[in-house]
Structures are given as C-alpha cells and as structure tokens.
Amino acid sequence: MAINYQDRIPNNVDLGSNRTLQRALEHWQPEFLNWWTELGPKDFQVADVYLRTATSVDAKGWATYGYVRMPEYRWGIFLANQDPERKIGFGDHYGKEVWQQIPGEYRSTLRRLIVTQGDTEPASVEQQRMLGHTAPSLYDLRNLFQVNVEEGRHLWAMVYLLHAYFGRDGREEAEELLERHSGDADKPRILGTFNEPIRDWLSFFMFTYFTDRDGKFQLKSLAESSFDPLARTCSFMLTEEAHHMFVGDTGISRVIKRTLEVMKELNTDDPVAIRKAGAVDLPTVQRYLNFWFSSSLDLFGSESSSNAASYFANGLKGRPDETRYEDHVATEQIYTLDVPDGMSTKTEEIPMRNAMNDVTRGSYVKDCDMGVTRWNRLIEKAGHSFRLALPSTRFRRSIGVWANVPTDPAGNPISQEEFNAKIAGWLPSEADQAYILSLMHGVYEQGKMAAWIAPPDRGINNNPVDYEYVRLQ
C-alpha cells in the first residue's frame, strides 16, 4: 500500500480505517514531540536540515530529499509490503501460515521483545543529543540528524505494534518508552550499551559502526518472525539502518585517513607528535574500538539462553538470514561453546536452540571484521605496520559465560590483578577522553572540515561534499 502523507500520522497501514487506533496514536504523537523537544538533538530545532524521508517501501527509490526542520519531520508507520505466500521459516511451527494476530500464549514474550527493541531507539537519540555542538562539518551534522530522526521513526514502528496489537498493556509500554532515559539512575534504558554516554564524535562513529550493527542483526532476526507485522516493519527498518552503519564505517575511515596524512607529513607514528598535530593516533582508535565492540557484544545476550531457545522454538525470533541454514528446526544439533575454567578454558556442548544468541553474535563479529580489514588496508597502503583488531568475544564482557572473567584483549584468561593493572591501557583512558574532547569543536562553515578528520569521498544524494547540508538560523 502506498504511503499516505495526508493523515496526521503518515502511514501505509490504512490507519484511517481504524479510528480507535488512529486516535490512540494521535494521542501519543504530542508526547513523542515533547520528548523530542526535551531530549532530542539539543538546539538546531529551527535549522533546515537536508533530510531524506520515505516515500515508498520498495527497495529502490524509497527516499526523497529536501530541507526539513527536525520537529516537522514526517515520522510515520511504514511496513514492507505483505507477502501473502509467506510461511513460518523456523522452529516448531515451521512451514505453517505466518500470523497476522498474536497467539495469546506468545503475547507477553513478544511484547517484551518489541519493548526491548523500541527502547534502544529513543535511547540512542538521547545519547547523541549534544553532538550537534561539536560536529566536524555540516555534512556530518546532517548525517547525525538523519540518524536521529530515523531512530525516532524506528520508535514509531515499535509503538505502532504496541498500540495495534497489545491493547492497554501496549499503550502503557509506549508511554514508558518515553519515560525511561539513557543513563538515568532511576529509570535507565533496558540494555547496557544504551546507557553509555556519547560525548564525542569518535564514540559516535564507533557506536554507529558497532552498536547500530547489533541493530542490523537483531532486526534481521526479528524480520524472520512468524508475527508478520513485526517481520514487515523490521524489514523496512533495515533499509534505514544501512545508512547509520555507513556513517560509522566511513567516519572511522576518515579519522584514520587524516591520521595517516599527519603521520606522512611528520614522518612519525609517535602518538604524542600525532596528537600535537591535532589528529587521533591509531592506538587511541583501537582503545575506542575495544570499548564499543565489547559493549555491543553484550547486546546479543548470554551464549546459552533458554529465552533464545524458546524464541526460536515458538517462531518469534529467528537467526539472521534464516534461509541460509539447512535445518530450520534445529532440535538435533549441538553447539560447542568455549567457557572459562579457572585460568584456562574448556568446551561445553549445548543444544543448538539455546545457542542462538551466540550464533547471531558470531555472524555479527564477521560483519564487524570487514570494516577492520578495510581500515587496515588503508594503514598498510600508507606503509605502516600497525594493525587494528577486534578484541576477543571473551574480553570485557558483562553478560554471558565470560561476564566479569578477566581476560586480555586476545581472550586469554588472566588474573584479576593483572586485568586491573592493564585495563586502563586497553580502553580509552581519562587522558584519551580529555584529548578527544579537546578536538571537538563545531565546524559550521560550508565546505570546511575539522582538522582531525578527512572529508568524505562524496556528498549525500549526488550533492558535492561542500553542499549546504544544514542551514543554520
């Protein structure tokens, strides 16, 4: 169905035919806008931002670009088109019709999954709210705001499901999505990473590379769901998510590119000299990477999880790209896990269904590694021996079998004393953070770029890099 932009809430779900639902969502809309004003991007609400807006949900040409003031962005409800032939792709109900309504026995579990997904969206906007003040260019400022408005839309996507399919409980959950806040001592966001502050753009790029990529894999898992409206909304969200990861990937590449230029100019790889010249030395990039990658690994949940087993058995949440697997029922398979064993490790065998979180985490790690390989190619081409690396999935974990087990970044178990003594060198130290913060100054002059980052290879929507991506008032 085409997107209807005439309604107060743009949608392609024929919202107008369900007056009760429409009214309930129209009641939530001003609460969302209040939240956006209070906890969305600080200042810049009257700036004209060159944003894309969805016009159709097909893979090609879904976006239109133009100047929009963020509070006037047309947040709405967009589901990928329904496939009337779609069948359940995994678990105990494999091969049966997908559900257009939620079977009563799965109601609370599905609600929990949708709330957890929904909670991350406004959380990330809250985390990033101060970054507009220190954007390295108008191009970057626009990308930040694009990511922010789309995370706002992803919240709409989950709120629609809560309102449309979960009655009063769902409406209450939708209210609470605006009441929990990132980093709030009393009402924090549900998942750990979404309570971490993002004060600088290096962290923002790491977040959009590593944490938005968790979003990609979780959305892919939910896009397999037997609950068809959830699958369809996640399919469309994935098309928006791709740009967020692009911002992270190219952002980190540009930081590294600039560092390599400075290393060449000065003919040194000495971090002190590189910092004096106003660039980010590569060991610091590695420490930020260690922080955000390890934090994002926790977002997949425990390696062995009875929750994950029942999500899979009941057809609520599958594996990303489920069709690539041969066995979609997975009752007979065994998964081998590495677990800590004092100062050593041992293996444990668990039923495959219980290992679904770790299967998804494994695909995620491979995907993360592709960027690292590309960044290392830049470093290698510039003639340097330094290499960035993903730390082990055992390193600095807070969730799962490796939670609070001291290991080095390679994953070797070490004593708590050694860990305590060395961890400051493996993560951004206070001095690193102070240095990175000292580089952060807003650059708002058209075509200008902060000195710590290289310009992008190309602009947005075939516009030049020096386009006026944000018209400040």
Ligand code: BYC
């Ligand atoms: N922090 O059996 P377990 C995105 C909880 S990102 C705190 O180990 P399960 C985005 C867990 O909730 C994608 N708590 O794991 C990115 C459970 O609590 P309850 C977000 C955690 O249940 C950037 C308990 O520990 N989407 O879209 O199999 C910008 C035991 O759970 C954490 C989703 O996450 C943690 N890291 O799986 C914007 C999809 N990890 O229920 C957006 C929906 C686990 O016993 N969520 N816990 O109280 C899920 O599928 C699952 O909840 C999880 C955990 C994968 C998160």
